[in-house]
Amino acid sequence: MPVSNLPNVLEIRKLSVQFGRQGVLRNIDLNVPRGQTLAVIGESGCGKTVLLKTLIGLIKPTQGEVQFDGRDFTKLNDRELVTQRIRFGYLFQNAALFDSMTVGQNVAFPLRQHRKPSELEVKRLVLDRLAEVGLPDSVVVKKPAELSGGMRKRVGMARALILNPEMMLYDEPTTGLDPIMSDVINELMMRTRRQHQVTSLVVTHDMRTARKVADRVIMLYPLTRLRGDESQIIFDGPPSELENYPDQRVRQFVRGEAGQRLMELREARGIVNEDL
Numbered sequence: 001m002p003v004s005n006l007p008n009v010l011e012i013r014k015l016s017v018q019f020g021r022q023g024v025l026r027n028i029d030l031n032v033p034r035g036q037t038l039a040v041i042g043e044s045g046c047g048k049t050v051l052l053k054t055l056i057g058l059i060k061p062t063q064g065e066v067q068f069d070g071r072d073f074t075k076l077n078d079r080e081l082v083t084q085r086i087r088f089g090y091l092f093q094n095a096a097l098f099d100s101m102t103v104g105q106n107v108a109f110p111l112r113q114h115r116k117p118s119e120l121e122v123k124r125l126v127l128d129r130l131a132e133v134g135l136p137d138s139v140v141v142k143k144p145a146e147l148s149g150g151m152r153k154r155v156g157m158a159r160a161l162i163l164n165p166e167m168m169l170y171d172e173p174t175t176g177l178d179p180i181m182s183d184v185i186n187e188l189m190m191r192t193r194r195q196h197q198v199t200s201l202v203v204t205h206d207m208r209t210a211r212k213v214a215d216r217v218i219m220l221y222p223l224t225r226l227r228g229d230e231s232q233i234i235f236d237g238p239p240s241e242l243e244n245y246p247d248q249r250v251r252q253f254v255r256g257e258a259g260q261r262l263m264e265l266r267e268a269r270g271i272v273n274e275d276l
């Protein structure tokens, strides 16, 4: 069955997030079918990470609902949130490993926090997950500082997978990695989807990642520069439609062209036909 025919696991309704007087997200409506890999793109500061954090209750929305598997996350108390959050695996932007712990302790951390495993079970699961992300047993005793950026991301991924999440959230999974290591991470995300049948949401600037791993892409636009009350999601479709999409803000973003943005900056500064 095509992924799009599956029921929604995530339903976001009229979601708005505001910090003081700064509006970041406005009236976001989004349904994500179970098993889909959705990439969220958009320029720096448009609210991609805020969206991700709001989904798992790390940020409270000003308005709206986030239904995961039929449960409104915005209505849960802190204790319920902790229990529900283990259904998500979160790969943070910089892998966010604990520097003072070994790799083994980092990967085992969620397991020890939320279950009561025997030491034998911990060892087996940690080594399994590390093998799954292509890391040898020998890294278990190392500290994160001794690893390369790509290895740290993979350790972060092993940790995110240790409790068998239903949904994976990736925040800039390839940022700061060379093209080969980025592709290793892309392949791992695809394998994780196949092996664990997870739904995935990938926040990324990396168009290679969006094109390769996603069934569907949404592009968010910064609220401050939206025209009137148009939707903040200015693109929603398969990656193949990005390149020639009629909205030039989308085309220029995916092609990495500054055109529209330069014009807006010139307009804001009252400059016409001049270099910035």
Ligand SMILES: Nc1ncnc2c1ncn2[C@@H]1O[C@H](COP(=O)(O)OP(=O)(O)OP(=O)(O)O)[C@@H](O)[C@H]1O
Pocket (backbone or CB within 6 Å): 019, 024, 042, 043, 044, 045, 046, 047, 048, 049, 050, 051
């Ligand atoms: N906890 C917070 N308190 C106040 N403002 C915040 C908070 N978190 C994010 N912001 C603001 O919200 C805006 C959107 O931030 P966000 O991190 O979601 O952007 P982004 O699209 O993920 O950018 P990038 O691609 O650079 O990571 C920024 O202006 C940021 O300063």
